[in-house]
Amino acid sequence: MPTIDIAKDGVRELNQRLQSLAVNTNETSWEAINPHGAHAVAVGLMAPILVEIKGHVGYYCAGMNKEATVIVEGHASQGVGENIMSGMVRVKGNASMATGASGHGGMVVVEGDTSSRCGISMKGVDIVVGGSVGHMSGFMAQAGNLVICGDAGADLGDSIYEAVIYVGGDVKNLGSDCIEKDMTPEHVAKLTELLDRAEIKADVTKFRRFGSARKLYNFKIDNAAAY
């Protein structure tokens, strides 16, 4: 397995080597050591490779990922997996704000907790958080699924569109236009599939589902107090 020492070789060297791999490369497993909180680690990857990062990363780790599987064996700062298109990003520790922000596809898994705005503006990505999330998570979430095994902070799903939120613990309060919806067998099956894919163990019977009331989709003055 090729190993890149980020502290020694730099983020530029890491990204350049990983981005230059052909889609059918034989070098499918990579290791990056000593990230020491560096930003933009393993961003813009395009090949179906595995990248294991041994340590904590800074902002935007695995940003705009396509096809690759990126595993952070540590904590991640802001915007991990932002705008992910496909593939998988897994954080074995905790993550800061805006996890999976505006992600279009693929999956982001945080085994620990995430800070605020997890899944903000998500556009099709599936996000699974083993722990709890901070306030304003799922803000303006357009599509995809946000699974929170622990608790959700204030204003969950504010101004949500067509994304679906599953919460296993407590919800401090819901944001504007976000409501609780029935957990149908179809949603239980979907949640089970998401947890299985994320390799996160949780009791699906404890989860509740949240989504859009669709009352703010077209501006009406009588709804002004909701904004």
Next chain:
Amino acid sequence: MSVDPRSLRPSATFSETTIAEIQRAAREGLYEIRGFGGKRNLPSFDDLVFLGASVSRYPLEGYRERCDTNVMLGTRFAKKPIELKIPITIAGMSFGALGANAKTALGTAAAEMGTSTTTGDGGMTNEEREASKLLVYQVLPSRYGLNPDDLRRADAIEVVIGQGAKPGGGGMLLGLKITERIAGMRTLPEGIDQRSAARHPDWTGPDDLEIKIQELREITNWEKPIYVKIGATRTQFDVPLAVKAGADVIVLDGMQGGTAATQDVFIEHVGIPTLPAVRMAVQALQELDMHRKVQLIVSGGIRSGADVAKALALGADAVSIGTAAMIALNCNAPIYEESYAELGTAPGFCHHCHTGRCPVGVTTQDPELEKRLDPELGARRMRNYLATMVLETQTLARACGKSHVLNLEPEDMVALTVEAAAMAQVPLAGTNWIPGMQDRG
């Protein structure tokens, strides 16, 4: 009893338009959302004039002696800076706000003239990529349609923080314009009002912006020039912060800048005019010794070669046009007048871009209305307009003795009003007086 019209004294405070707006608000209970841009009278480049050459300076010969117009953008960090043949670019306007024919016309004309055009909220379409030789890809707060493939096939990247018509505001593409294709590009249901966020989802503040720019550079192999677009407000602070964050190019949009759909109160009452904003930005760059190292593109109410020349003389490297480009494509032209009437307006007054019922087929997704803009003819008109502006700019530069339009300088101009003298920091005509500065000898 007949009314003597001379006795009808209108109120300056409550004019006819103000009375109409109060009564409309009372009737509908909603602020006015509209397109186009500011309509109020503002200090502008019209308040400056050039001091043509005479005994103390000599001019260049029109039509004979060269006056170059090329500009390099992105020379600070990008491996592949871009060269424009003319210092006039096409501003960001989304596919959604504009129809496909309009985008194609703009791209084709820009490519033929050797300049760039810009995507908008909603992402990049194949049509505009194919039509545009140089295409700037906007990264906006909404992130609609944003993807790494389009980042890489762009020629430059523009991180949009704000725009002159609504600095500090997000956007709203009304459901009327949301066709199946537009909805698909934005991952939202058809027919809903599509809110574009006011802040980026994964960063706030200049320190975060620096890291975001680093990420974009890493994803694009440090090849693309990175622009940062700001609406003109606290320009003296925003420009240094954008420089510190690592921008190659700053795009500064004054309050005359256009919009597809924004609250009227926002358009008319937020931001500062382009005239003072240019001077403030240039001063900030000079204080950092970054003038010409970080290039400055100015937009907001640019209409003619005179405006271009004045912006360049104040220190801009290029300008950008949006509303004027739409007008070149026939926006507000006196044709299809019955369609204007259906919208309750008339040619010359229309600002109904937000409705999607553009009478001339520019800001619409309606296939029948779009047919009113032939992309080839539109491209021809746009090319003519750009060429005219370039000739006008060169004419003024030659008159000031400049062999390159970027050699124009503030000393080539004076102001016609005290306000313009203070804002542009050039002397009031016939004096050495620059309000706020000591007399210069």
